Amino acid sequence: EDKVVQSPLSLVVHEGDTVTLNCSYEVTNFRSLLWYKQEKKAPTFLFMLTSSGIEKKSGRLSSILDKKELFSILNITATQTGDSAVYLCAVEGNTGNQFYFGTGTSLTVIP
Amino acid sequence: DTEVTQTPKHLVMGMTNKKSLKCEQHMGHRAMYWYKQKAKKPPELMFVYSYEKLSINESVPSRFSPECPNSSLLNLHLHALQPEDSALYLCASSQGGAGTEAFFGQGTRLTVV
Numbered sequence: 001e002d003k004v005v006q007s008p009l010s011l012v013v014h015e016g017d018t019v020t021l022n023c024s025y026e027v028t029n030f031r032s033l034l035w036y037k038q039e040k041k042a043p044t045f046l047f048m049l050t051s052s053g054i055e056k057k058s059g060r061l062s063s064i065l066d067k068k069e070l071f072s073i074l075n076i077t078a079t080q081t082g083d084s085a086v087y088l089c090a091v092e093g094n095t096g097n098q099f100y101f102g103t104g105t106s107l108t109v110i111p
Numbered sequence: 112d113t114e115v116t117q118t119p120k121h122l123v124m125g126m127t128n129k130k131s132l133k134c135e136q137h138m139g140h141r142a143m144y145w146y147k148q149k150a151k152k153p154p155e156l157m158f159v160y161s162y163e164k165l166s167i168n169e170s171v172p173s174r175f176s177p178e179c180p181n182s183s184l185l186n187l188h189l190h191a192l193q194p195e196d197s198a199l200y201l202c203a204s205s206q207g208g209a210g211t212e213a214f215f216g217q218g219t220r221l222t223v224v
Contacts, residue, residue, distance in 0.1 A: 032211075034212055036215075041199065041218045042115075042201065042215040042216055042217045042218055043154070043215050044215070045212050045213075048211075048212045088153055090213075098156065098159060098167060099144070099156065099203075099213050101153035101154050101155075101156075102153060103152075103153055104152075104153050
């Protein structure tokens with residue numbers, strides 16, 4: 001059975017801290033791994049990773065994929081209160097067009 | 112336009128009612144999805160339409176009936192729901208094929224009473 005597991009489940013940090021969120025997966029015919037940020041309603045897209053070892057970066061956020069060890073990390077540097085959200089990892093596998101979500105990491109950034 | 116629009120935003124329905132959720136995208140995406148999300152849980156895949164054909168049904172009960180009238184629209188027809196079906200229902204779309212990101216609508220918050 002395909003599985004996507006995120007850790008930690010929740011995290012509380014102070015503004016300015018750096019955080020690392022983890023996503024490990026076991027998916028048949030891996031195609032891509034995606035990171036989303038979910039605040040109130042719709043998950044908003046952050047990154048899509050398909051190749052190992054290539055860092056994707058957007059401002060203070062960055063992510064990398066290890067297809068050999070089957071995991072990805074999402075880094076957030078200099079955290080701000082606006083980074084407080086649930087961060088979801090999703091993996092596309094099998095025939096494609098199937099995105100399976102991990103358990104999510106709830107991040108709270110306190111001033 | 113990178114928007115997926117869902118209506119209604121909120122819906123309260125009785126167990127004997129029939130209602131429909133609607134989803135629309137104008138990005139030319141060929142794959143559309145329904146997800147169900149309970150509080151403090153990740154979205155769970157329900158259905159996938161690819162090129163207007165149902166390609167994946169994740170063993171969803173028949174009281175949920177999807178429909179894809181055309182490449183821009185996706186409906187979810189609801190009938191005889193149970194209180195445990197109360198959840199946030201998210202629609203998403205993607206270009207289809209491997210390695211494309213999915214864009215999500217804001218969701219419909221459904222309460223079954």
